[in-house]
Amino acid sequence: MKTGPLSGFPEWLPEQRIVEQALLDTLRRQFELFGFAPIETRAVEPLEVLTQKGATDKEIYVLSRLHADEGEGDKGLGLHFDLTVPFARYVxxxxxxxxxxxxxxxxxxxxxxxxxQKGRYREFYQADIDVIGQETLSIQHDADMVRVLHSVMGALPVGAVTIHINNRKVLEGIYRALGVEDVVPVLRTVDKLDKIGPEKVREELAELGLAPGAIDTVLAAGEIRGADEGVVEAIRALGVSHPILDEGLDELGFVLRACADLPAGSVVADLHIARGLDYYTGTVYEGLLDDEPGLGAVCSGGRYDNLAAMGGKAKLPGVGVSIGISRLLGQAFAQDSLVASRQTPTCVLVALDNDERRAAAQVAASALRARGIACEVFDRPQKYGKQIKYADSKGIPFVWFCGDAGAADTVKDIRSGEQVEATADTWQPPAEDLHPRVLRR
Amino acid sequence: MKTGPLSGFPEWLPEQRIVEQALLDTLRRQFELFGFAPIETRAVEPLEVLTQKGATDKEIYVLSRLHADEGEGDKGLGLHFDLTVPFARYVxxxxxxxxxxxxxxxxxxxxxxxxxQKGRYREFYQADIDVIGQETLSIQHDADMVRVLHSVMGALPVGAVTIHINNRKVLEGIYRALGVEDVVPVLRTVDKLDKIGPEKVREELAELGLAPGAIDTVLAAGEIRGADEGVVEAIRALGVSHPILDEGLDELGFVLRACADLPAGSVVADLHIARGLDYYTGTVYEGLLDDEPGLGAVCSGGRYDNLAAMGGKAKLPGVGVSIGISRLLGQAFAQDSLVASRQTPTCVLVALDNDERRAAAQVAASALRARGIACEVFDRPQKYGKQIKYADSKGIPFVWFCGDAGAADTVKDIRSGEQVEATADTWQPPAEDLHPRVLRR
Structure with missing residues (x-):
């Protein structure tokens, strides 16, 4: 029987799942603080939705039924490969x-x-936020995305994150001013600057038919970065002009001004960020860990004008970002840098002295649970040493002993060995022991 | 483009997802209070694991890659159809x-x-708890399952639930005492008592070769129910005896005694509960809504001796139950009996007067969020009436107005129209408005 791991389908031990849950809870809490409502879409979409033009170059898993008869339905369904396409369909x-x-x-x-491959999975979590408008969507939402990302990533135990932003219209405007007609291949090439370096990019741009002077300008633009509106001046100083560029600079300037109150270094306009996916039309985002830029973007997204107008006539413009939580976790677990303080929610193990004491043990356990303290009763009478050993093996911090006829109950911190009298109706563990915590190391 | 619903793949609106999340949160909190640790398994298992003997009579979805080359891997993977088989593989x-x-x-x-079909989905949530031991597992866990179910179901907004229990060994012992050698077909027939009635069961049992006297005893046994150890006496009074029956009665008696402190009517021993799946070997459970018994079991499970011993030599006995949360939700949404108090987490909409006030609005919003109050800033200057209309359309209860130079901020409850002076550093909404609530009606 194949009980081993499947390559690309990560699975965590309970103490790792506790960390994952804590991070997912943090994302949810942060998203909700900014007014994003929860939805969940089915895992399955019609293939024609998944394979529509521009949706993906990713490989899709197609479903079939094990015992399906010839000619039966259920044909043409696949598992979703992201949350943006299902969201567009949902809207x-x-x-x-x-x-x-x-x-x-x-x-x-x-x-x-x-x-x-490293950092790439076949099954993984995505955490997405999007705002969709009808016909128009205020540029304010482009700025809000930066604010949410700053807040969300700051709440995760992953160290400082810098959010790099750009605007597709700025790049498109520059390229059009330089005479480029087919902008997307140039965008895709520039997007690879970090990966393949400027010389290779120069070669590829030449292959795309750009003149040496134009290539110089494209590369000079790609090097522009800065945290304030000085960036807009630097772009103007390239000496090219185009209406689309003007529009892009207005938007980029708006977003930078709207984020001026965020701490220095948290946002930077970075003109070599282009995002490969061709449905972005305005602001684009990429978040990098300050400590591990080599991990690549841990969050990314952008503004799109038409994605959600699936089959409809009216425009549904939107802006959104996606956080690659599985990549962050895979890295953290590989480095052992995020761990849970214990492998069970249980805070208190209620010890069982003998069979006659089961009812008393249940009463104590119920009283603790009624006040939100997770506990379990040991399942059979055994030497206390064995019961403490069980608690220790799971990292349960406290063991509860029901007092004999008339005697008070006691509770023992098995880490320090300290044992005190207590009643289950009032005893409170230290706040840091109530639930498993996530420790960063 | 196929943007419509897919039969059997339910999907909820945001206000329904808020209800679903609240129920899932309740399950999680309850499970954790009893010391169950979280795990999540990959959605995908090798087909040989999914189709092993006795695992399922359900139809499995098999995966293939859209552009897979001939001879490539990834063959023989399917989506899991329950959480028990993946859990056994995980252990x-x-x-x-x-x-x-x-x-x-x-x-x-x-x-x-x-x-x-009604109440049956192709994609749905299951919420499972299991305890697995090595070689042996105390009968105490069988009793604990009843206690957890009582607590969990009592915490869900679905009305009273009665947990029906039985023990496979009791039925097996009775049947063996009556000379039945192949017990499972008899169990499966008895399990259909509610569905097809005693006359049809009598016919089927006769077809299985049972003598009329034996059938009388089987049906008489199926009618026995009761909340205390009187049940054990009633079974003894059937006048049959077998070592397996004795074992079953010991276990059933233990579980009933251990649950004697639960409120009257919450647990009942019910000998016609057999559970169709043939891997159960001892205690079995079925929970029914008191108000809607016709919905069928909303939670169920049992004790098994060997399920998790997948390919290994040592026994890993376990006991577990599964809660059909999607069935409960589907029913509640169809009846409109569970609704969220609003369709967004947002508690406060910060109104935007004019472009110069954006920074002030962000400061107010950040101060509210820092104290856990979910809010959003309106995305463009507009008449206050339009901004209030937006809040109203989403059920956002409060609208915040930033005071002009020197004037105090005010906050308006748009339901009552009451408007008061407030500062974002101290104002607190009523506790019931802080988050969306689940209302039962």
Whole structure:
């Protein structure tokens, strides 16, 4: 029987799942603080939705039924590979029942039939937020995304994150001013600057037909970065002009001004961020860990004009970002840098002296639970040493002993050995022991 | 483009997802209070694990890659159809790293390629708890399951639930005493008592070769029910005896005694509960809504001796139950009996007067969020009436107005129209308005 791991399908031990849950809880709490409403979409979409133009270059898992008869339905369904396409379909489907601008978050597993490699999974969590408007969507939401990302990433135990932003219109405006007609291949090439370096980018741009002078300008633009509106001046200083560039600079300037109150270093305009996916049309985002830029973007996204207008006539413009929580966790677990303080929610093990004491033990346990203290009763009478050993093996900090006829109960901190009299109706563990904690090391 | 619903794959609006999340949160909190640790397994298992003997008679969804080359891997993977089989595989795989008895909860979607019908889905949530021991597992855990179910179901907004219990050994002992050699078909027939009635059961038992006198005893046994050890006496009064019956009666008596402190009517021994799945070997459970018994079991489970011994030599006996949360929700949404008090987490909409006030609005919003009050800033200057209308459309209870130069901020409860002076550093909404609530009606 194949009981081993499957490559690309990560699975965690309970103490790791506790860490994962804590991080997912943090994401949820932060998203909700900013007014994003929860949705969950089915894991399955029609293939024609998944494979529509521009949706993905990822490999899709297709479903079939094990004992399906010839000609039966269920053909043409696949597992979603991201949360953006299902969200677009959801908005198109439920449009009449949603209030706009519609702000939603969505934290779910997605599946990609890719060749597994470091930092790439076949099954993993994505955590997405998006805002969708009807016909128009205020640029304010582009700035809000930075604010949410700053807040969310700051609440995760992963160290400082710098959010790099750019605007596709700025790049498109520059390229068009330089005479480029097919902008997307140039964007994709510039997006690889970090990966393949400027010389290779120069070669590829030449292959795309750009003149040496234009390439110089493209590369000079790619090097521009800065945290304030000085960036806009630097772009103007490139000496090119185009209406789309003006529009992009207005938007980029707005976002930078709106984020001026965030701590220095948390946001930076960075013109070499282009995002490969071609449905972005305005602001784009990439968040990098200050301590581990080599891990790549741990969150990313952008503004799109048309994605959610699936089959409909009216425009549903949106802006959104996605947080790669599985990548962060995979890295943290590989480095053992995030651990739970114990492998069970149990705070107190109620010891069992003998069979006649089961009822008393249950009473104590119920009283503790009624006040939110997680506990379990040891399942059979045994030497206290064995019961303490069980607690220790799971990291349960306290063992409760029911007092004999008339005697008070006692509770022992098995880490320090300290044992005190207590009643289950009032005893309180230290706040840091109530639930398992996430420790960063 | 197919943007419509897919039969059997339910999907909820934000206000319904808020209800679903609240119920899932309640399950999680309850499971943790009883010391169950969280795990999550991959959605995918090798087909040989999913189709092993006795695992399922359900239809499985098989995966393939859309662009897979001939001869490529990834063959023989399917989506899990429950959480018990993946859990058994998980325990077999990670055995050396788990502390036993291992108590886990697992709340995940499962998939079944069944024909969709009322109350049956192709994608739905299951919420499972199990305890697994090494070689032996105390009968105390069988009793604990009743206690957890009582507590969990009591915490859900679904009305009173009665937990029906039985013990497979009691039935097996009776049947063997009556000369039945192949017990499982008889169990399966008795399990259909509610569905097909005693006359049809009588016919089927006769077809299985039972003599009329034996059938009388089987049916008489099926009618026995009661909340205390009187049940054990009633079974003895059937006048049959067998060592397996004695064992079953000891276990059933233990569980009833251990649950004697639960409120009257919450647990009942009910000998016609047999559970169709043939891997149960001892205690079995079925929970029914007192108000809607016709909905069928909303939670169920039992004791098994060998399920988790996947490919290994040593026995890993366990006991567990599963809560059908999607069935409960589907019913509640169809009846409109569970609703969220609003469709967004947002408690306060910060109104935007004009572009110059954006910074002030952000400061107020940040101060509110810092104290856990979910809020959003309106995205563009507009007439206050339009901003209030937006809040109203989403059920946001409060609108915040930043005071002009020197004037105090005010906050308006748009339900009552009451407007008061407030500062974002201290103002607190009524506790019931802080988060969306689940209302039962």
């Amino acid at each position: 198109a489907q439920h449009r009449g029942k949603l209030a706009f601008p519609f702000k939603r978050y969505q934290i779910q597993k997605v599946w990609r039939g890719e060749r597994p | 077999a795989q990670h055995r050396g790293k788990l502390a036993f008895p291992f108590k886990r909860y697992q709340i995940q979607k499962v998939w079944r390629g069944e024909r969709p």
